[in-house]
Amino acid sequence: MTDSSDVRLLGPAEIRGLAAELGVRPTKQLGQNFVHDGNTVRRIVAVSGVGADDVVLEVGPGLGSLTLALLQTAGRVVAVEIDPVLAARLPRTIDEYAPTRSGDFDVVTADAMSVLPEQLPVTPTALVANLPYNVAVPVLLHLMAHFPTLRTALVMVQAEVADRLAAGPGSRIYGVPSVKARYFGDVKRAGAVGRNVFWPEPKIESGLVRIDRRDVFGTDAQHRRATFTAIDAAFAQRRKTMRSALSGWAGGAPRAEELLRAADIDPGIRGERLDVADFVRLAEVAGTSVAGGDR
Structure with a gap:
């Protein structure tokens, strides 16, 4: 059993200090807004339901706020970070704040x-991430499609996107993201996150969405692409x-x-x-094999 008792979380001062050390200025292009509130990252981990048996895939760990909270609970964490400067600093941050x-x-x-x-x-067995808001839906769909071992996903996205993902048939906001997310399992809204827990503070509200995978339709890529088309x-x-x-069509x-x-x-x-x-059913009847549609 791993020892999580000495894992410390990042606060506002630590976040700004790390950013200053790295010369990092959060960019809109990469959708970077860093969470600096310990209660918020603990709540995200709690809602995700991950435990000691889980290997968590985290996307966009940034400076490591959510990563450290995940290491308090999960068995293992693998982070995917596009920014090489942030990626290079993360192992040292983990050594400093979660040495065990x-x-x-x-x-x-x-x-x-x-x-x-x-x-x-x-x-990985679970996805837990503060997704870059500008590419949240395509990233989520890509990961659910190509990582069939993910049994659950708990992601933070823009509130309006969270509403669309969780919307059901007949809703005025029900659309492509709603239907495609349901291809992979049960989708529901899992909470809201205020603006004041981020640095810099975004102009939009954030929301949590949870997917519990049900492979009702299988994992065949051609079947998925035909349906998505x-x-x-x-x-x-x-x-x-x-x-x-x-x-x-x-x-x-x-x-x-x-x-x-x-x-x-x-x-x-x-x-x-x-x-x-x-x-x-429609795609199966049509026997469609047109490529594309994962996003």
């Missing part, structure tokens, strides 16, 4: 938009009926209606009324 857990931490300098399992030294087509013109919206409105009826879907319905299972 330094052997349970790895950092990989990579882009989370394209990182693959073979690039990691361990196999149908989803993209349905919502490209979301005010149109499925018969009209899918005409280009199907090769004409008559063919779209034929496929919809074969999938037991009303051709006059709009995409916002359909669940992910409906799109899966």
Whole structure:
């Protein structure tokens, strides 16, 4: 059993000190806002439900605030950081603030938009991350698609994005992110995070989203891409009926209606009324093998 008793967390002074040492100025391009509140990172870890048996994948660890909180609870943490300066400093931060857990931490300098399992030294079981807000949805979908060992995901994203991800069929904000996230499992809002726990303080609110994986539709990449392509087509013109919206995808409105009826879907319905299972049936009926759609 690992000893987490001496793990210390970063506060506002430590965050600013590390940033000054590294000459780091948080950039909007990388979506950098560093959490400096210990209670917030502890709450994120608690909501994630990770424990000593989990290997946690953290994306965008930054200066290490959430990383240290994860090391208080998780069995192991592997962080993916795109910024080489931040990535190089993280192991030393762990040595200083969590000396008994330094052997349970790895950092990989990579882009989370394209990182693959073979690039990691361990196999992760859970995703816990403060995702860069400008690429949060494509990163989340990429990781859930390419890391089938992830049984749970708890991510912090922009509040509006959290609402869209967790929205159900029939909601006015239900759309492509909502449906695609549900391909992987049960999705729910898991809390809110105030602006004052970040440095610099963002102009937007933040929210937590949790996904509990259910591999109902399997893990075949072609099946996923076919389904996602149908989803993209349905919502490209979301005010149109499925018969009209899918005409280009199907090769004409008559063919779209034929496929919809074969999938037991009303051709006059709009995409916002359909669940992910409906799109899966539609893709299977169509036998679509068009590449793309992971994001």
